[in-house]
Amino acid sequence: MKPRRPAPATPPCQTGPGPRIVPPVKPAEDLCRACGMCCDGTLFDLVRLEPGDDARRLARLGLPLAAARGRQAARFPQPCAALCADGSCRVYADRPGQCRAFECRLLQEAKAGRVSFPAAARRVTAAKRRANQVRRLLRALGDHDEQRALGERFHRTSERLEAGTADPAASAIYADLSLAMHRLKLEAHAHFHTPPAATPESRVAGKLRRG
């Protein structure tokens, strides 16, 4: 009988640079490490695997993969289980094709010199502040599910509040939440999502975002 190879242990953090950057270039690495929004559930709900991704290995490395079903590719949710607190990717060497390919618009512009890295860092800080405001308002409305993507949490909270009779205080918080979410989407659309024309190979197609 063929001896079984031991399963790889879940790697510790600090095995790779910031989430998306290829190749690691210091200012870009710093920007991505400070950001992480394409991995932490702010910009995307999930990542789809592509042909060539090693689903078994990724599962053994600790990614909670949902198996392919029918025409749906295998996928894993965001916030990503491989995202470390310091912004690095725990499975950097093995990360899926979508993760290798994706560079947000802001990173592309900074690497091309059209935006300075300090200005890009300020943009990231502003977007993260907005995302944290959304998280605070969701918690105020009873959603503490930090393991789910922001879009999904907003959608669920909206359904819950719109189905019932919210008291005036909750209605006021929900109004603030809706506005904060709208502004976050505008920010994401303007500076982080890549335009379809720039992605003929559909870099973004494998990552689903809500709304």
Ligand code: SF4
């Ligand atoms: S959203 Fe952009 S800047 Fe932020 S981690 Fe992803 S690629 Fe880097």
Ligand code: SF4
């Ligand atoms: S595997 Fe997870 S942490 Fe690593 S780049 Fe992909 S989404 Fe980000």
